[in-house]
Amino acid sequence: MSFQQKILSSKNKITLISGILIVIGFIAHFGFGNTQVFNIAFIIASILGVAPIAIQAFGALKVKVISIDVLVTIAVIGAVLIQNYEESAIVTFLFLFGSWLEARTLNSTRSAIKELTEMAPEVAFKQMENGEFEEVDIWDVDEGDILQVRTGGKVPVDGTVIIGEGHINEASITGEADPVRKETDSEVFAGTILENGTIQIRADRVGEDTTFGKIIELVEEAQDSKSAAERFIDKFSQWYTPVVLVGAFLTWVFTQNVELAITILVLGCPGALVIGVPVSNVAGIGNGAKNGILFKGSETFQDLAKVDSILFDKTGTLTVGNPEVAESKTYGDADLALSYLASVEGESDHPLAKAVLSELGDIELYPVDNTDVVKGGGIVAEVNGSRVAVGNVALMEQEKVKLNAKARKDFETYEKRGNSLVITAVDGELKALMGIRDQIRPGIKEDLQAMKNLGVKNLVVLSGDNQGTVDLVAKELGLTNAIGNLLPEDKAAYLKELQAEGEIVAFVGDGVNDSPSLAMADIGVAMGSGTDVAIETSDLVLMNSDMSRLQYAIGLAKTTVNNMRQNIVIAIGVVLVLLSAVFFSEWMNMSIGMLVHEASILVVIVNGMRLLRYNLKGSKDFNEKEASVVTEA
C-alpha cells in the first residue's frame, strides 16, 4: 500500500485526531492563555486534516475534474498562508467529519436496496468431477452445472429440478408468501428459499441472467438513473465549481483580501444541491423495492406523481378473469336446443362461449353448417336442419324470435344482476337463457377509489371482451370509461389520443401482447412476476398482481417528488443565505460557512431518509380513506 493510500484509508483516524487537537488547542488558548500550544495544535490539525483531501483533489485534477476537494484544499492552504490556523483546522475537520457522517447516513438511505441485493445467493453446492457436492462461490457456477439445494437453503440459479422434491418460498420473485411445491422438471428461481426437502437442479441461467439478477440490476440502475432536472444539476455543478474558483480568484485580485477569497471557496461548495435529489430518489426506489414495486428510475416518480389517466389492458386485471355461467333458464322442451347451443359455441373461441361449454359439459354434439358471426350480436348457424341463433337480445330481435313479456322480464333481471346474456333460439323460438359473469377481484374497488383520492382523474378499461361485459365491470367498479372489442393496436391508438390531449397516461398490462402500449405510455406498468418483456418495456413493475401496489406506488411517487422539491429548496436556500451573509454580515467566516454547508447536506439526507418510512404513513392514510369510503356508502 502506498503512502497516499495509507493516509486515505486512515481518514477516520485523522478526523478523530484532528478533532482532539482542536479541543486541546482551545483548552490551551482559553483555559491557560497559551497561544503557542494553541497554534501548534491547530497547525498539526490543519496539515493532518488537509492531507487526505489534497490527495483526492490531486486525483480529481489529474482527470480534469474540479471537485469540492480542490476548492477546500485551496481554501485551507490559503488560510494557513495568512496564518489563520484556527480556520484552516476547523474547516478541514468539519469537512472530514461531514463526509464521514454523509457516508453513514447515505448508507441508511441505501439500506432498503441493500437488503434486496443481499438476498442474492452468494454460494452454491456444485457437483464436482468426483460426484461430490462442494460449496463454491456463485461466481464459479456455469450454465449446465448440477447443484444441490438443502432445506433452508437459497436456490442459487434459475434452473430445473432433476432429482428430489420440496416446497419453495418464492416471495422474492412473485411476492407470493405461500410455498410452492416443486418436483422433477419444475422450474426454480434464484433467490427463492427451499423450505423443506432436498433437490438437485440443473443451472439454466446464472448470475445477472436470472430473474432475480435482472430485478437487482434493474433496481441498481434505477437508483442511478437521472431525471432531466438531475442531469441539469449535474451539468450545473460541473461548471459551478470552476466558476466558484474563478470568482474567488478574481475577488482576491481585486480586493487583495485573502480571507474573503477563501471564504467564497468554502461557501461555494455545491454539496446539498448535488446530493439532495439523488438521495430522495434512492430512498424512494428502495421503499418501492421493499414493497414489491420496481421503479425504473427517477423519471418514473415524476410522471407517476402527475398521472391523469390509468388504462387497464383488460377486464382480467380487475376481475378474477374466469367468466362463468351464474344462472340459467330454459323455455319449453330444450334438451335438443342445449345440444345445438353446445355445437354452435364449439365453433367459437369467445370467452362467453367457453363459459357456456364448461357449463354444459358432456353433451351430444351435431355438425354445424353455414356459421355466420353477427358482429356485436352472436352467431347464427344451421344445425340438424334447424336455424340456431345464439347471442344477445339484439340478435334475437334481428332474427325475429318471439319474445313474450315474461322472457323480456327474465332478460332484464339477469342483466341487472351483472350478467352477460347468452340467449338461444331454434327456428325462431326462444329456448334457453344463460347469465354469465366474471367475479370482481376482492378489494379492487377500494384500490381504485384510493387512486381517485390520490388525484387520478380517469380510470379506463380497454378490453378485447365484448362491450356488454366491459360495461358491467365498469359500472360495478365506478370506472370513468370502458371500451370493449379492442385489438392491441386500438389500445395504443386510444392511448395516443389521450396523450395528444396533454394527459399523463399510465398503462397497466401484462407485457406480452401489449408491449407497444406499455412502451408508449408515460408510465408503462407491468403486472405480475416480471417476465423479461415486461421488465424491459415497462417503467414500473408490480411484482404481484395486487392492485393495491399501484395505489401505493402513486402515493410513494407523490411523496418522493415532494421530498425532492424540499431538498432542492433547502439546498438553494442555504447557498443564497451563505452568499448574502458573506457580503452583508460580519459574522460569516470560513468555519461557519463549512458548518452550515455540511449541516445542510445532512439535512437533505435525513429528509430523504423519511421516504424509507413512507409505508406506515401511507397505509394509515389508506385506511382512513377506506374508512371514509365505507361510511359514504
Next chain:
Amino acid sequence: MQKANIQLETLTCPSCLQKIEGAVGGLKGIDKDSLKVMFNASRVKVNFNDEEISIEKIEKAIQDLGYEVKKSRVKAA
C-alpha cells in the same frame, strides 16, 4: 474479453463518479462502452481485454484516486 465487477467503498460524492469514469475510461485495453460506474451501488462494471490489461491495474487506477476496492470479480464475457 473479461467482465469485471468491482465493489468499492461507499461513494458519497457524485464527483467521485466523474473521477472514476475518467481514470478507468482512460486505461488502455478496457472497453469504454461497457464502463458503468454506479454511484449508489458503489460499483464499477467494465469489460476488458486481458491481453492488454489486468484487473490489478484497473483496481490500482481506482485506488490511486483514493477509493478503496473491497472486492472484485472477473469472469469471461
